[in-house]
Amino acid sequence: MSLLEYALIGGILYGIFFALVAVGLNLIFGVMRIINIAHGQFVLLGGYGAFLLTSRAHLNPLYGVPLAVLGAIVVGVPLFRAVVPRLQKSSNPEMLSFILFFGIAQMIDAVLIMVFGADQRSLPQDALGAGSITVFGQSFPDSWWVASAASLLVLAGLYLYFNRTRLGFATRAIMASRDEALATGIDVERVSMISFVIGLALAGTAGVFVPYLLGSISPDIGNELTTTSFAVIIIGSLGNPLGTGIGGLVFGIGTLVMQTFFPSWSNLVPYALLVLIVLVRPAGLLGKSVRVT
Amino acid sequence: MKASAITLGVIGAAFLIAPHVYGNRTLLFSMMAFIVLAQGLNLLYGFTGYLPFGYVGFFGTGAYTTSLMVLHSHLPVLLCVVAGGVGACIVALILGPLLRLSGAYFSIANLAASQILYNVVSNQDLSKITGGPYGLKIDQVYDPSASYFTMLVILLVATGLAAYFRFSRFGMALRAMNQDPTSAAMAGIDVVRNRLIVWLVSASVAGLAGGAYAWNLSVFYPDAVFTLQISVFAIVFALFGGVGTVLGPVIGAIVLYALYNAVGISAPQYFEFIYGFLIVVLVLFLPNGLMSLLARRGVRVI
Amino acid sequence: MLSEPLLKLDGVVKRFGGLVALDGVSFSVAPSEIVGLVGPNGSGKTTAINIISGTYHADAGSVLFEGARIDRVPAFRRVPLGINRTFQVPKPFAAMTVRENIAVAAYFGARVPVEIDAVLAEIDLAGHADVLASQLTVNQQKRLDLGRALATQPKLLLIDEIGAGLNPSELNTIADLLLRLAARGIALIVVEHVLDFLNRIANRVIVLSAGRMLFEGRLEDASRNADVVAAFIGG
Numbered sequence: 001m002s003l004l005e006y007a008l009i010g011g012i013l014y015g016i017f018f019a020l021v022a023v024g025l026n027l028i029f030g031v032m033r034i035i036n037i038a039h040g041q042f043v044l045l046g047g048y049g050a051f052l053l054t055s056r057a058h059l060n061p062l063y064g065v066p067l068a069v070l071g072a073i074v075v076g077v078p079l080f081r082a083v084v085p086r087l088q089k090s091s092n093p094e095m096l097s098f099i100l101f102f103g104i105a106q107m108i109d110a111v112l113i114m115v116f117g118a119d120q121r122s123l124p125q126d127a128l129g130a131g132s133i134t135v136f137g138q139s140f141p142d143s144w145w146v147a148s149a150a151s152l153l154v155l156a157g158l159y160l161y162f163n164r165t166r167l168g169f170a171t172r173a174i175m176a177s178r179d180e181a182l183a184t185g186i187d188v189e190r191v192s193m194i195s196f197v198i199g200l201a202l203a204g205t206a207g208v209f210v211p212y213l214l215g216s217i218s219p220d221i222g223n224e225l226t227t228t229s230f231a232v233i234i235i236g237s238l239g240n241p242l243g244t245g246i247g248g249l250v251f252g253i254g255t256l257v258m259q260t261f262f263p264s265w266s267n268l269v270p271y272a273l274l275v276l277i278v279l280v281r282p283a284g285l286l287g288k289s290v291r292v293t
Numbered sequence: 294m295k296a297s298a299i300t301l302g303v304i305g306a307a308f309l310i311a312p313h314v315y316g317n318r319t320l321l322f323s324m325m326a327f328i329v330l331a332q333g334l335n336l337l338y339g340f341t342g343y344l345p346f347g348y349v350g351f352f353g354t355g356a357y358t359t360s361l362m363v364l365h366s367h368l369p370v371l372l373c374v375v376a377g378g379v380g381a382c383i384v385a386l387i388l389g390p391l392l393r394l395s396g397a398y399f400s401i402a403n404l405a406a407s408q409i410l411y412n413v414v415s416n417q418d419l420s421k422i423t424g425g426p427y428g429l430k431i432d433q434v435y436d437p438s439a440s441y442f443t444m445l446v447i448l449l450v451a452t453g454l455a456a457y458f459r460f461s462r463f464g465m466a467l468r469a470m471n472q473d474p475t476s477a478a479m480a481g482i483d484v485v486r487n488r489l490i491v492w493l494v495s496a497s498v499a500g501l502a503g504g505a506y507a508w509n510l511s512v513f514y515p516d517a518v519f520t521l522q523i524s525v526f527a528i529v530f531a532l533f534g535g536v537g538t539v540l541g542p543v544i545g546a547i548v549l550y551a552l553y554n555a556v557g558i559s560a561p562q563y564f565e566f567i568y569g570f571l572i573v574v575l576v577l578f579l580p581n582g583l584m585s586l587l588a589r590r591g592v593r594v595i
Numbered sequence: 596m597l598s599e600p601l602l603k604l605d606g607v608v609k610r611f612g613g614l615v616a617l618d619g620v621s622f623s624v625a626p627s628e629i630v631g632l633v634g635p636n637g638s639g640k641t642t643a644i645n646i647i648s649g650t651y652h653a654d655a656g657s658v659l660f661e662g663a664r665i666d667r668v669p670a671f672r673r674v675p676l677g678i679n680r681t682f683q684v685p686k687p688f689a690a691m692t693v694r695e696n697i698a699v700a701a702y703f704g705a706r707v708p709v710e711i712d713a714v715l716a717e718i719d720l721a722g723h724a725d726v727l728a729s730q731l732t733v734n735q736q737k738r739l740d741l742g743r744a745l746a747t748q749p750k751l752l753l754i755d756e757i758g759a760g761l762n763p764s765e766l767n768t769i770a771d772l773l774l775r776l777a778a779r780g781i782a783l784i785v786v787e788h789v790l791d792f793l794n795r796i797a798n799r800v801i802v803l804s805a806g807r808m809l810f811e812g813r814l815e816d817a818s819r820n821a822d823v824v825a826a827f828i829g830g
Contacts, residue, residue, distance in 0.1 A: 090580070096576050098396070099344070103572025105569070106565055106569030106572065227408065264416055264417045264418055267412050271406070275406055279390050279402075468691065469691070473686045477671075478671040479671075480703050481671055482703050
């Protein structure tokens, strides 16, 4: 029975973290209806940023978080300006932006391999705490707890942002109805750009902790991170950032259970979940459908 | 119609003569495989707007079906290759419900489905059946000549199908469906059935290519036939050449694959970067590919 | 002289989540009839059209066409049976020419071979046969929509607010066209807000309000009916 307990508690920790990984993608989609299929690559950028901090500058990887935010602004603003207005005016913004970000994903993957090589890189284990914490008789490394706590903090921050700040209200208004938001005088383009940058910052922040939760990072896991994020948010309902938490838990526990009992099949979990959910209940657990007719 | 026949003739002749002029048969073979994949993807994307990010899944299914048939049945190799197409078609039928999804969601779900196939096939636990991570060996039927010709035939079939989609009444129904599905229904068109037909055809083409590829290689790991890079190449080639046309994927694949081999083999990462950059530039400035450049000059492009 | 009605709706109910769009609507339409369908916004007119054309399926009740139930028949299969419609906002095949637009319907929706040129003449777009549908004016696109429907040789034609935005002379042209179609035996259900236009062509009128049928009879009598007036002023 303790194996199951391990899977459950570990799954919760894992799941909370993956809610953080996924939430940036959900935000960008909810506001701009753009599917950032390069999401996993931006997460990796955060992870490699933290790697550089620890290996070159000998700093604690937690400094990777402000670095991620800075990076999100430096990369996100010009990227948005160069690409989004053109896309919104095109014949098929949804598909074209999807393909475009796919191109960006390829570019980031290539750059990462060129700069860091294809091998796996890890971050120093003790940087986030050298020991482990035991709950209900199950032990998990400190880094897992730190990552989980950080995720909860960031998600709580997001909640406050959406419910207590003007920018957050404006963002929710756009998510509910872009046209109505325009009509009430909200500067939709500016708020969209800010949301885009926040989305990238969230991805990068999550990336700082990914090497701890997955053991290491390498350029080839970018796509896997993207599909996993999709699975998480589709389970919890696309466009609803708070549903991401539920999606994360379902995914986390599912993955840990598979890893514990059927390890060679645990790779399948995000993909199987995604296909199952879009076929059986595309609305996710909380929201709107994504079907054609 | 005549233009299509001429096109097929030219392509057929080119690839028949090429091995005598340019010695690297392996490269020519791979180029043909990629033309088929780009064309097969074009059948779906160019004529229904569904972009299968997991297109390589059908290629891999074909490769494995063919190989398993060679290993376990006493059918002649050619029939096993056909079985590869059938296998891919069956998988596509099972995945048919994905067509209910719109645009990007379809693409992602299709990508996930292809990853599922890859993970199942290469799973350690299934080594006895599928070879698992160790791949398959069918060198008892190794025949570079015959498999080359087979791939050429598949290429002509795929291109012929594109011509059919472009110029037939069925193609007209597809165009109508793309432009307005509700009006198309009120014009008597069975939108769901037509989409499914195109989906099955497109998958079968990839499956046939996978089968011929497996035959030609004779020894391969799951990675070789399920890697995302194959989907990426097919998408870039088709977009670059121009989807919805007959020649677009052919020219796109020939140009870019030749370039890749000339320059990129030694530095694959540079090429991955260039392909990514090319996709971005195409989407922003030339979403309808090379063929649209010609069309703008008034050239009648098929 | 009691003949089988061409179309018969019997207790049709349609719900969207909690909203009841149609609440037990029943009426019939005979061949060659022109029936007006009016009501305030949200009364269920377009929903009724969608149910008849097959875009939606009813939650309860039945839809009979030529005596046979068609409730579960998908839209594209109703076309060869003889049902077609126009759209409130015209939906042409934008990247195709006028001629191709008609050709699509003629190839896939007609029971017997159709003269495309004849249809073009009927909707008065013969001179624009090779123009792209996207380059037509809204009025021309409405006629193209009608042409597409006509090319499938319907027995019943559902016309959804064709009068909106047309000037009096354009309205007269369309009215004449619709009267000619009825004279040929085609039944028409015409959803309209422009009442003079309806007055010119409709034999009788059905008034819907909040998903229920409020009145059925002649247009002049409708405007004198207290319930009808209340529904329009209140909604």
